[in-house]
Amino acid sequence: MSERQLQMVKGNEAVAEAAVRAGCRHFFGYPITPQNELPEYMSGRMPEVGGTFLQAESEVAAINMVYGAAGAGVRVMTSSSSPGISLKQEGISYIAGAELPCVIVNMVRGGPGLGSIQPAQSDYFQSTKGGGHGDYRMVVLGPATLQEMVDLTYEAFDIADRYRNPVMILGDGVIGQMMEPVRFPDLMDPDTLPTKEWATKGRRDREELNLINSLYLDPDACWAHNQHLARKYAEMQENEVRYEVVHGDAEYFLVAYGTTARIARRSMTDLRERGYDVGLVRPISLWPFPEKAFRDLADRARGYLAVEMSLGQMVEDVRLSVDSSVPVAFYGTAGGVMPHHADITQQMEDLIRGTGDDR
Amino acid sequence: MKAVFTRPRSLTDGATHYCPGCIHGVAHRMVAQILDEMDLADRTIGVSPVGCAVFAYDYFQCDFQQAAHGRAPAVATGIKRAVPDSFVFTYQGDGDLASIGTAEIVHAASRGEKISVVFINNAIYGMTGGQMAPTTLEGQKTTTSPAGRDLADTGNPIRMTEMLATLPGAAYLARGSCHDIKHLRATQKYLKRAFEVQERGEGFSMVEILANCPTNWGMSPVESLQWMEENLVPYYPLGEFRSPEEVE
Amino acid sequence: MYHEILIAGFGGQGVMLMGQMLAYAGMKRDLNVSWIPSYGPEQRGGTANCGVVLSTEPVGSPVVTEPSDCAVMNLPSLTKFEPAVTPSGYLYVNTSLCPDEVTRDDIKVVRVAATEEADAMGNARVANMIMLGAMMGGLEGLPFEVMEEVLPDVLPERHHGLIPVNLKALARGREIFESAE
Structure with missing residues (x-):
């Protein structure tokens, strides 16, 4: 049709x-x-x-x-x-x-x-x-x-x-x-x-009045x-919780929604090509926030990098959703500037290195 | 035996929350009588304001929506556009309509929105405790103009009906008063004409009704009616300001 | 394959349409595609640009800041975007309106006298199609014939009579690309 x-x-x-x-x-x-x-x-x-x-x-x-x-x-x-x-x-x-x-x-x-x-x-x-x-x-x-x-x-x-x-x-x-x-x-x-x-x-013809x-x-x-x-x-x-997890068997995860998730996904691909075990958590429903996505990853996730076009807002919900012993880093740009995928990649590399992972 | 006084079918049974001597109850009754006469209640949606008449939905036997402060004409627009064969009226006070809601009333009138507005002007904020309204008269004492309204500082009282009369979309505009029986009858006639204008699809209609507030004016009900006649009526002239016949 | 394409010029040169045609063409050949215009006050100032991504991967940002393929239809666009082209990327220059020489030597420069060529064809308005035809030479995965399907989609029906002249202009652009290679 x-x-x-x-x-x-x-x-x-x-x-x-x-x-x-x-x-x-x-x-x-x-x-x-x-x-x-x-x-x-x-x-x-x-x-x-x-x-x-x-x-x-x-x-x-x-x-x-x-x-x-x-x-x-x-x-x-x-x-x-x-x-x-x-x-x-x-x-x-x-x-x-x-x-x-x-x-x-x-x-x-x-x-x-x-x-x-x-x-x-x-x-x-x-x-x-x-x-x-x-x-x-x-x-x-x-x-x-x-x-x-x-x-x-x-x-x-x-x-x-x-x-x-x-x-x-x-x-x-x-x-x-x-x-x-x-x-x-x-x-x-x-x-x-x-x-x-x-x-x-x-x-x-209704019995009751509506207000x-x-x-x-x-x-x-x-x-x-x-x-x-x-x-x-x-x-x-x-x-009404909706989300997507890409490479759910990874150790490190980018977290991003909307336009930023598209850019983060490209960074994920770059990072994986360089041998980093990185996945993506993409909240689709921002309220209700998909806490479940993070609960399900609790056994394996060693660190998260939340990326937003803001000074850091969704990252607070990420932090509330993960065990406090797992690092949740943030990278963001605001005011109408978009994050560049290469910068996200760099931030994630820093996070992985900072947690003692040598590659 | 002839009944000389019955409750209009379009009013609910029971007492209102209005203060003793307040004209809101009379105005409600006038509106309800016309809803009865024109057999409108079963396809009417009323919109109540923020202010003393916020609970109007408890007193009318018809569907109702309660609107945010000043927004009743916008809410009424949404209703009328969604249910074009309904009869939609808003019931608003002077703070609601002439202060916070000026944009909504002007543009509903300008669009010729097919709604009817009952505008109760008692020159004061009643519900919040007697503060100065945009329609408060020069020298009138309120809780926010304790020395009397100073025009040099606060500007002049707004004549909304005259202002809206500059808009072609406003098909019917009138100002009545409730200070005596003669003027009540005239006001009721205005309301009926306003509702008929909506029913005929001729455009926006509004009746401004001069009213009292014995509680916040600090007067007895009788004194308040006299004060209306001597002060409000001279500043806010009564009569029809616009009607379809006049336009033709 | 991940092409980030940027097309820039002044209002009226048809740069938005060029980008949309590339996006349509990619869609018709099952590529992942996006198109986005520059928006806001800058479009009032007389310059306009749009970004197109053509890819076998999911499209990341649709906004193109470092184009792999860039076409500049006037001098201000050349000045602005020459430095942005990725190393070994393509820069297509409308030499009719860009008297300045390209200074970079790490990119592939394709010179197209698009405005003059269009005049020679008797229709000044097809300069953008000549440039687009040239650009298609550098984009693998987009056969030239796809534009025969794209033009009826992007042109309003009343302009369908102009499809042959547009195809001819596209073909001329392709020739220029091939002779430049």
């Missing part, structure tokens, strides 16, 4: 089309580089499939439009890049609190502040540890290739609906701007999706709500 042919697509457009294929018919956004091709694509594509594209007056308004539409039971998405995602944090907290399913795309750029428009991974903390106020979590997925981004975006809508929770696709400027061959899944008809009984679409709300003024009620959320988050931790 021609639908399933390989196509060269730009990352930002690939996420957008994947969302449409997943039955998303509502998109609310605001321009910011380097994700502009995403709303631009949606502005043309949504009318073709009878959907809604709306350029909001701000990122703040866009995320609250997402809140309204998600609460009305439709599959809905917004996208932005770092400074815009910061503006959306209030809305994300409300969405998590009111338990609304939606997909949020962040094509991360260098920060802090206005920063740069080049790729970065310095929003890891913001995405995986909260960002907005309150004890909430969202599933955060960090694709390394466009095909993976397409597949994860398609799945993200199911995950969001399953848990009634926001899901974030955490990309970066490179993954948004690059082109790679991609196969899209089939176009899903949103009318075939299960009805959301809790949604506010007007009471119609979308995150306010629990009585602290005991709010505590009970938090406990309910915690059980849900525990379920996500049980079911």
